[in-house]
Amino acid sequence: MGQIGFEDCDTPLNTRLSARYKRSFAYPSFKDRIPVILTKVIDHLVRDKESIIAHFGEKAREEVKNVIGYVSQLKNELMTDKPLTELSSLGSDHELWNRILSDKTKEHSRPPTWFQTEWLYAECYLYRRLHEAFLQTEAIKHLDPFHWQKTKALENSLVQAEILAQHVNKIVSNNADSSETEQLFYEFLKISLWGNKCDLSLSGGTEICLQENPLNQVLKYDSFILADDSQCVLKHLADSPKGTIDFVLDNAGYEVFTDLCLAEFLLSKFDEHKVLFRTKAFPWYVSDVIAKDIHYILNTLKEKKGELAECANRWQSLFDSGKFQIVENQFWTTPCVYADMEEVDPKLYGELKESKLIIFKGDLNYRKLDSDINWPPTTPFSQCLKGFHPAPLVSLRTLKCDTIGGLQPGKAEQAASQSESWMVTGDFAVIQFDSS
Numbered sequence: 001m002g003q004i005g006f007e008d009c010d011t012p013l014n015t016r017l018s019a020r021y022k023r024s025f026a027y028p029s030f031k032d033r034i035p036v037i038l039t040k041v042i043d044h045l046v047r048d049k050e051s052i053i054a055h056f057g058e059k060a061r062e063e064v065k066n067v068i069g070y071v072s073q074l075k076n077e078l079m080t081d082k083p084l085t086e087l088s089s090l091g092s093d094h095e096l097w098n099r100i101l102s103d104k105t106k107e108h109s110r111p112p113t114w115f116q117t118e119w120l121y122a123e124c125y126l127y128r129r130l131h132e133a134f135l136q137t138e139a140i141k142h143l144d145p146f147h148w149q150k151t152k153a154l155e156n157s158l159v160q161a162e163i164l165a166q167h168v169n170k171i172v173s174n175n176a177d178s179s180e181t182e183q184l185f186y187e188f189l190k191i192s193l194w195g196n197k198c199d200l201s202l203s204g205g206t207e208i209c210l211q212e213n214p215l216n217q218v219l220k221y222d223s224f225i226l227a228d229d230s231q232c233v234l235k236h237l238a239d240s241p242k243g244t245i246d247f248v249l250d251n252a253g254y255e256v257f258t259d260l261c262l263a264e265f266l267l268s269k270f271d272e273h274k275v276l277f278r279t280k281a282f283p284w285y286v287s288d289v290i291a292k293d294i295h296y297i298l299n300t301l302k303e304k305k306g307e308l309a310e311c312a313n314r315w316q317s318l319f320d321s322g323k324f325q326i327v328e329n330q331f332w333t334t335p336c337v338y339a340d341m342e343e344v345d346p347k348l349y350g351e352l353k354e355s356k357l358i359i360f361k362g363d364l365n366y367r368k369l370d371s372d373i374n375w376p377p378t379t380p381f382s383q384c385l386k387g388f389h390p391a392p393l394v395s396l397r398t399l400k401c402d403t404i405g406g407l408q409p410g411k412a413e414q415a416a417s418q419s420e421s422w423m424v425t426g427d428f429a430v431i432q433f434d435s436s
Ligand SMILES: O=P(O)(O)OC[C@H]1O[C@](O)(CO)[C@@H](O)[C@@H]1O
Pocket: 029, 123, 196, 199, 201, 202, 250, 251, 285, 361, 362, 363, 364, 365, 367, 400, 401
């Protein structure tokens, strides 16, 4: 790869993240981490070819070969920093992608390349291209190349999930007074927050999961929460009329298990009307939740029996009665930042306006909330949202890339003195609320 256009520095302040800045997290991400993710997809298709054919039929034999070729080519394009090419007309969203690509080309008078353009666009484009490899097939159109990793991660977190299940089962069947409810609210919010540590994209597909009791972890890690607006969230929930909670999900496996716990707690103790789980429409960032993952988790837990099955059966009834709903939307798999949502998808923006509280999980949602800009860390959170205020919202995010706003003076420096890589390891977190 030529080194023209690269700069040996961090992303400049007030600029969108890009892999052209060699000291930013985007650069090693594209150089090392994403190629590993693609290699794992190829390995899976090679290794599990026969079982894929057994499942999807003989037609899949040729198609698996074609997808392997497509993904190998995609990896090569990335690693040699080729210009991004237009998407084919498969998929109802291709016009939006190609329009943005052509706008970027107009800005720079040549098509953007993987490393030289904005990281957010290029990284989302990668997952959309991977999706295209499957859209071109017939038999394996709906194959999720990350499913095996997600299921393995879920299996490996069942010990922690069972501890939580026991806790939730007890709480929903008991009456709590208001001060207990308050304490439990903070606990469930933080359990869901730290659940975001378990993502397979940051680790290149290697499982990062909690090795400890999640209830102990909540107390122990409070000092790693760099901004904590949980009291404002509680006040908002308690003072406003009952309504709909929108939960913009992130990762499958243990994280979504913690999200379901929080959602049930909000229904049972705050008596909210319903929770809408907003999911991606196709496999995304390795472990992001698609609707199928929620059905899978419910079925798996039901089979485990005991506390896990008790939880899953209750959640199933909530889905059956419409108190829990899964809502897919293409917008979440576009490269658009949320400040552009009102213009790009006014219908979705209108739906979110009806929300009592929107909960955004995880790092990528945060990047889209704050327009993926390297803000001075003390920039008010509300300012980072750049006009995205459909309804009161909270971000529950463990930090996995180098953008952050809304910190008190001195906080960023304090975290940096504890760990040089504080922004990218998932060890630090924020709970940030906006009601403007
Ligand atoms: O699952 P999350 O929390 O959105 O994290 C996704 C990961 O992808 C990234 O957006 C970059 O690949 C990181 O910022 C983060 O590591």
